Amino acid sequence: MNKKIIVAIDLNNLNKAIKLVKELKNEVFAFKIGHEFFYNFGLDGYHKIYKICPKIFLDLKLHDIPNTVEKGLQAIFKLKPIFTTIHITGGDDMQKVSVLKKNSKTRILGVTVLTSLDKKQILKYYKEKNINTLVKKFSHYAKVNKLNGLVCSPLEIKAVRKEVGREMILVVPGIRLEKKLYNKKDDQKRVLTPTEAIEFGADYLVIGRPITESKNPLKVIRDINKSIQ
Numbered sequence: 001m002n003k004k005i006i007v008a009i010d011l012n013n014l015n016k017a018i019k020l021v022k023e024l025k026n027e028v029f030a031f032k033i034g035h036e037f038f039y040n041f042g043l044d045g046y047h048k049i050y051k052i053c054p055k056i057f058l059d060l061k062l063h064d065i066p067n068t069v070e071k072g073l074q075a076i077f078k079l080k081p082i083f084t085t086i087h088i089t090g091g092d093d094m095q096k097v098s099v100l101k102k103n104s105k106t107r108i109l110g111v112t113v114l115t116s117l118d119k120k121q122i123l124k125y126y127k128e129k130n131i132n133t134l135v136k137k138f139s140h141y142a143k144v145n146k147l148n149g150l151v152c153s154p155l156e157i158k159a160v161r162k163e164v165g166r167e168m169i170l171v172v173p174g175i176r177l178e179k180k181l182y183n184k185k186d187d188q189k190r191v192l193t194p195t196e197a198i199e200f201g202a203d204y205l206v207i208g209r210p211i212t213e214s215k216n217p218l219k220v221i222r223d224i225n226k227s228i229q
């Protein structure tokens with residue numbers, strides 16, 4: 001089976017996270033550790049998860065001046081995650097130092113535009129009416145600056161693939177299992193189902209709450225795996 005799911009363990013309960021990782025590790029590609037887990041449980045928590053499953057996407061979305069990001073990444077590389085993230089909007093120099101002299105297997109992914117931003121917010125903060133145009137522009141610069149991959153919403157996969165081709169890794173959050181679950185209260189705005197996202201050209205799907213908040217996470221994963229084979 002071609003494993004494509006990355007489970008976001010956005011939890012503030014370490015035992016629950018450990019239990020979940022043990023239960024799901026054979027069915028998924030990797031686990032994503034983000035702000036909630038990392039700032040609650042730190043390096044100790046990271047190592048606990050790493051011992052059970054060493055395929056970790058450490059998603060800290062760095063966004064700072066180039067020197068700070070470069071030094072931060074050097075510390076991250078010691079933890080040996082398979083993926084880590086920086087914001088593309090940190091600029092060319094910040095992106096360049098992220099991949100410069102990198103003697104690590106960690107792939108650097110550039111965050112294009114957060115999947116939680118809708119059209120209105122994108123217009124307000126980026127002065128751009130067309131989300132695809134914006135995401136394509138950021139993807140283009142990420143490719144020029146030699147990042148290894150991109151994080152984008154499922155709705156932009158096709159446009160991004162057209163812009164950067166097949167070689168960049170496309171990691172896609174904003175996944176909801178059924179259309180009827182898209183509701184206004186959800187902080188994720190630009191969402192699609194797993195099958196749609198894979199059809200459009202995603203390499204990996206980041207899925208958090210639809211799995212972590214389910215009564216039977218293993219069944220959810222197995223059902224998704226079946227639907228995307």
Ligand code: C5P
Pocket residue numbers: 008010032034059111112113114115116151152153173174175188206207208209210
């Ligand atoms: O719970 P849910 O499935 O919405 O989780 C999505 C995960 O993907 C979260 O951990 C979030 O930090 C991450 N993410 C995102 N949008 C991005 C990049 C990462 O939602 N652009």
